[in-house]
Amino acid sequence: MLSAPLAPPDEATKRKNLARMKRRASGLLLLATAIWIVSSIFVARYPWLAYVRATAEASMIGGVADWFAVTALFRHPLGIPIPHTAIVAARKDQIGRSLGNFVSRHFLSRDVLAARLASLHVSEHLAKWLAVPENSRTLAHHAATAMANGARMLGDEDVQELIDRVLVERIRSTEVAPILGQMLSLITAGDRHQELLDEAIGLLARTVDQNQELIRERIEAESPWWVPGMVDDRIHRKIVSGLDNTLADLRDDPNHPLRRRFDEALANFVRKLNDSPDVRARAEKIKLEILDATAVRKFSKSIWEDAKEALFKYADAPNAFAPSAIERGLVSLGEAVSRDEALLARVDALIADVAGHLVDRYQGEVAELIAQTVTSWDPEVTSDRVELAIGKDLQFIRINGTIVGGLAGLAIYALSRFIGQ
16 A cells, blocks of 8 residues: 655645745746737837847747756646656656665765764763763663663563573573682782782681680680689680781781782682682582572562662652662763763764664665655655655746746847848
8 A cells, every 4th residue: 555755744835835936937937928929919010029029939938848847857747648757756666766875875874974973072962961960860760760661561470580591591501610710810810819818807807806705705615614714714815816916917917828828729729610620510519509599589589579669669759869879870970981081082983883883784774764665655645745845946947947048049039130140
């Protein structure tokens, strides 16, 4: 079934202007005809009217020729099916293909799009827009609303099944030992693991200090009944003092033997994670036991339920909450990007690259869409819509043809009289 191009919103105004220009062009042609008739009648009495008649005659020829040319674009002149007339209706499909190729080649090209995006400075405008808290809050709200609407359409069982099928199965199929080895290798690079050891030492020292009474009670409970309390106190002081001194030495001495042993043990563990089949098998076994545990499934379900509830509350009443981490993050991102010229350039390059990839991928589809859309239009309606869009300007061709034709006729007639003398 043939469709039709959409009518312009100001169709009535366009039709009125087109009709007015047609009347002016036709009126000028009729005026030239009337002048030709009058001058032909009185030329014998007034010889100088020969110049007027020649001008009017040429104007008529030019006006009629251009009327035929303009009319032939949209319909058959006088309804006569003259070949190569009604061009828009007859060659609509070819025009659609040519238009699609023209748009895709000259507008949807990587170079044209990259140049346009570079002139727009998209990243700078986007960064400044994000840096405004109200804009970031609006964006976060819209994102939360979209996610909340999507979450309402999902059942809890579906989400749990999705987690099991996508996330858990992906973890099951991924060997965990090499990943742990790579993570530990990153941590040990540049002795960053020593910083973790320092934190552990500090934590252990605080634990010992805060639990001295518990250590004292444990010593008393483990010692024989006949051992005096003063001996237990002395043992307690020795143990606590020894632990404190050892931890202090370990904390202050970067070359402490325990630090070297820690380095060696960690390096050996990384090697086993990467190379030992037994260690890798034990890691896989532990991973599967954790994944199969009921607590893990309950934990993943509780995370989804808590996240969904918080999402619903924020989407329904964002103004009731303090600025969220997402909002603060968006503001900070906008501020950071807007101050970094190199980062702005990289973001612009990324946007241009993504846009260029999309253009390369869908350029042909856009051309085909234009061609198919034009092909599906009704020929007569298409011709009418095109005439409505450009017909007003084309009527100036008729007017110019009438005027220029008359001037050319006058010049030719005058030249012929001059040569004939």
